[in-house]
Amino acid sequence: MRTDIGGVYRWEEDAKSWHAITDSFDVTESFYIGAESVALDPNDDLRVYMSTGLYVPSGNGRLYISTDRGDSWTHAELPFPVGANNNGRSIGERMMVDPNQPSTLFYGSRTAGLWKSTDNGQNWAQVTSLSSTVMSIEWGDSIPAGIEFVVFDTSTMGSGSATQTIYVGVGPDYASAAGLDKMIYRSTDGGATWEGVSTPLDGGSTDYYIPHVVRSDDEDLYFIFTGGKGPGASGPARLYRYDGNNWDLLRERDPVTGVNAGYSGLSVYGSGSNTKIALGISGTWGTWADKPVIEFSEDAGVTWREISYGKPHTPNEDVSGWIDDVEIDPFNPDHVMHVTGGGPWETYNATDTDPTWNKMVENLEETATLNLTTPPPSASYTLLNASGDIGTWVHTDLTNEPTRTPTGDLKFANGVSGDMAWSDPSYIATIGTRHWSFGSDNPAARYSRDNGLNWTAFGSLPEGVVPGGNLSNASNIVVTSPDNLIWSVANSKPYYSSDSGSTWHATNLPDAAGTYILAADRQNPNKVYAYDHGGNWWGEAGKFFYSTDGGKTFTESTDSNLTLSGSDFDQAAIAVNPNAEGDIWLVDGHSVFHSLDSGMTWTKLEVTASVYGSNPWPDIYGATSIAVGTAANGSTYSAAVYLVGVINSQWGLYRSDDMGVNWERINDDDHEFGGISQLAADNKVYGRVYFAGAGRGIFYNE
Incomplete structure (x- = not known):
């Protein structure tokens, strides 16, 4: 299971729990903590591919490769951008492994057409036989869907010869830029040449997207056409079955004739007249009669019924919105799973009149x-x-x-x-x-x-x-x-x-160069502290102010030891010792500062150091988050201090029990979460600190 900003998970059936397989990503990999596409090798259940990169305009993506189901990773740089958190992130799968020649992968990129690798993803070349167009995308531009999917039209595996018949989908945005006049293209020679596939929707007034395509056991292809990129795509929407020559309309939604909802999730099981189809209805919100969520057919699309909305859910929660993927378990067609914006749900009695659904979120935090x-x-x-x-x-x-x-x-x-x-x-x-x-x-x-x-x-x-x-x-x-x-x-x-x-x-404070970060003194309610972080790394130097009248008026600290750098809001923090009046800790992205007199005078701790590469800004910032909580028994200082930063050239989450003289790293290399931030220390339990991973929700350490 892939998420947009919180990594990728593997289901552990014995534990009935998700296991995060990207928590080893370090702070320099925070941009790669969301996945746009995941591909599995049908011949090797240990091999996993994952394309990462949060936003298209921010640079090219990466391909992470695992040969142990995601327990460890290597990576290769991709020659095109990916957008795990851009609109259209539920479209696909964009990346597929050739089941007959698994060293070959195809990738449908958003901006640069179709790409191919023949060496297990290490190197990539554009498939110019389809298009050589590369779109230039800037911040503020609409992010294209691009090449939406790759489907190998085969039921064989491991033959050693490349699959010859391949289908790809082309979003209307890339089609317009590349001069392509069809929504679907087919190759019968392994991608050497391509021909457009005519559909019943060609030439219409609506630019359709194709979020999912499924190949059935009887070799038919099921295509969803919908009116938006998603997530939560709008209508009109159509579901067709295609046998390579003919199109059969199985289901449709149109704002004129029904609810303006899109189709997104799709799964097919079986063959012939007993084919089961699960269809995700996306873009509907709220609670109202006959709201569509998951429509289910047990007769190849002749009749349909709703199996999710209005059915028993445990806990009893509304299920709506981003129903952008649905899966029928290939080993048990009564087991159906679907996603929402808040995680997946599953039922084990899909063919019952009122299926019972349960959340499938154990150990999932995104x-x-x-x-x-x-x-x-x-x-x-x-x-x-x-x-x-x-x-x-x-x-x-x-x-x-x-x-x-x-x-x-x-x-x-x-x-x-x-x-x-x-x-x-x-x-x-x-x-x-x-x-x-x-x-x-x-x-x-x-x-x-x-x-x-x-x-x-x-x-x-x-x-x-x-x-x-x-x-x-x-x-x-x-x-x-x-x-x-x-x-x-x-x-x-x-x-x-x-x-x-x-x-x-x-207040009497001047407008900030960045934004004031506030902290209240927990021993004296008249004391409040304000830190202007300066805007960003190239901005003004940070400034610190203190108030003794409950935050109405402030005085700037002029101590020469407080040599603050400018920093981003997310790289600056204040923490006040709740057990001692006027005891303040501050980080500015690079260094740690400590005051024992309410911010009038300061000591700079020579303990952290930012790590620089070829850029004028750090590759890794030296000190970005700080928190203060209850002290250890017998401690010489009244609190434990927690810090995210670089000490002795090692980035991590640290704790000090002696007012910053000595520091112990708490986390390890397998638990870096793409970065750690938003520290908050417990005031009852020594050693417990809460923190946020990059898109990974909240953790705590004991």
Whole structure:
């Protein structure tokens, strides 16, 4: 199973659990933690290929190759870009292994046509017999689907001779650029020459995409045509069966005649009149009667019924949105699986009238974590989590999914930042966004007085936070005491409120070169700290400010020891020792700084060092995240300090129990998660630190 930003997983049947096979990717491989296509060798169940690279405009992708089912990897550079997190990421599979000559692979790229390798993916050449066009794509451009799929038309394996009949699909964007006038092309000589395949939809007013193609046991090909790239592709949509000469329409959706939904997932089992077909309906949202999700046919497409929406699901959750892949188990046709934007589901009784579905998510965590905060020991919960796409959550049990979050009309799309009052942790405040259709309630801001069970919307937004707009992930909020908040507006300044957001007032801070990162002193609610990170590595030098009146006015630290570099927001952090007033730790991407007097004077720890290559910016930044939690028994310092950075030329997650004199690496080379960020240390359990992997959700270490 591939994800867009959180790596690739292998299902472990005995454990009934997913196993992440890309957690060994190091911090320099964060761009490659999402997969656009995965290909398996039909002759060798140990060999796996994976194309990676998050975004097309950011440069060429990589091909990772494993000969042990993903336990270890080597890689080769690809001569074209891939877009694991671009629109159209569910299309494919783009990469396929020739089942008869498995040293040969074909790849349908987004911008540069069809490519071929004859040496197990080590080297690639463009298949110019189809097209030599290479599209130039810049940021802001629409990302093309390109060559959408490769299908080998064969039922044989391991013959030693290359498969001769191959089908590929061409998205309308690449077809227009390359001067190709068909949606499907076929080669009968192993890719040396190509001919267009006429379809019933040629010449129509709609530019169709073909997200999935399946070859059945009786050698027919099943094609989905749909009106958008996806994920969540819209209609109109058609499902056809093709026998090499004739097209049979099996299912269609049209905004004129029915729900405007697209087809995306497709799986076929068996042959003849008993062929079973599972069809994923994508682009429908919400809860309403007769909503299509998975349509199932047991008679080769003559009749259909819905088998997912409205059927028993455990837990009882809405299943809608990105139904962009569906699979019938080839060994058990009653076992059907499908994905959503929130992970896969499965049923083992698909042919029953009301199939029962269960989540298939054990050990799967693929979210973009934007902020983590831990409460004081007196709290009834363990962790506050703000994440992209899923909102802000209050964790009370680390072994189960959280349930406390703003719901109903207060529900978030993205959680951006959150904090709690240290004197009364039942008071929590959080900021984020809703979806674009919520007007004045987007951006969104909420507070709770009962540990996250119930939530209330802020009465207003600070100046610079535009109603109906979006909210930068760099925005952050802190709570000094119940009702008293400071909200740092991205690329502007912090504002304070004394009435839970009913009214806001500007602090005296100047507009930031970057964004102010805020931290509240947990021993003295009148003390608040603000760090302007300078914008980016080439920007202004960072600046630190402290307040003694609850965040209304601030004074800049002028200590000459505080020699801050400019850095990105994600490479800068403040951590305040909750057990001692005025005890502050700060990282600027390169170095660690420590103050024991509320930020007036500083010591620079000569412990970390950025790693440079040929660029003026570091290949690996020396110090990017820091957190402070409960101390070890008998420790000479009142807290344990956790750091992400480079110490003695080794990048990793470190802990110090003696105020930064000595550091111990916590993680190992098999657990680097494409990078580690968003540290939050536990204030009850020594040695426990929470952190985010690159698109891999939240982990904790004991």
